[in-house]
Amino acid sequence: MELKVIKIEIPEGCNIIFGQTHFIKTAEDLYEIIVTTVPQAKFGIAFTESSGPCLIRTEGNDGELINICVKNLQNIGAGHVFCILLKNAFPINILNQIKNCPEVCRIFCATANPLEVVVAETSQGRGILGVIDGFSPKGVERAEDKADRKEFLRKIGYKL
Numbered sequence: 001m002e003l004k005v006i007k008i009e010i011p012e013g014c015n016i017i018f019g020q021t022h023f024i025k026t027a028e029d030l031y032e033i034i035v036t037t038v039p040q041a042k043f044g045i046a047f048t049e050s051s052g053p054c055l056i057r058t059e060g061n062d063g064e065l066i067n068i069c070v071k072n073l074q075n076i077g078a079g080h081v082f083c084i085l086l087k088n089a090f091p092i093n094i095l096n097q098i099k100n101c102p103e104v105c106r107i108f109c110a111t112a113n114p115l116e117v118v119v120a121e122t123s124q125g126r127g128i129l130g131v132i133d134g135f136s137p138k139g140v141e142r143a144e145d146k147a148d149r150k151e152f153l154r155k156i157g158y159k160l
Contacts, residue, residue, distance in 0.1 A: 002120070003119070004120075005116050006116065007116055008117060009068050009071060009072055010085065010111075011065070011087075015090055015091050015110065016085055016109070017091050018082070018084075018108045019082050019105070020081055020128070021101075021103045021105055022080050023102075024049060026103045027045050027046075027082075029102075030047075030059065030082065030084060031045060031060065033098055034089075034094055037093060037097050038088075038089040038093045040088050041061075041086055041088050042062040042065065043061060043065055043086050043087065043089070044059075044083075045069060046069035046082065047081070047082040048081050050079020077119070077126045084098075091111075109133045111133050111134065113133050114135075117130075
């Protein structure tokens with residue numbers, strides 16, 4: 001077995017939702033979830049089959065984001081993985097609906113941070129062991145950091 005770390009491309013101003021799924025209708029179901037939950041979102045979806053033709057299936061309403069999702073999944077090379085890139089929406093807006101999608105097995109992450117995927121490769125293929133989301137902690141929140149956090153949440157409209 002060989003371990004690899006794959007850097008994931010996340011365009012400026014985008015968030016990613018990255019997970020594992022198991023059925024060919026995943027791409028269409030995720031599309032429907034996003035357009036009915038956050039109609040103003042721009043997004044791309046890619047999903048890797050792991051049997052039959054083993055194709056990367058795509059959906060979305062932004063061609064550039066779809067292409068980047070495909071590129072990310074090609075670099076990972078594992079089956080039954082999905083990548084969603086979002087603009088004009090945050091993962092918090094759709095994450096519960098995605099978790100409730102019958103095909104979705106797990107969410108590895110939902111982030112705008114730099115992202116790396118840890119992949120194991122065997123003679124059969126590749127599988128995802130986990131992700132590295134962002135950076136290591138630099139300290140513990142102080143009073144002024146807490147005030148900054150609360151101000152930021154109100155600035156982006158998530159608290160009153």
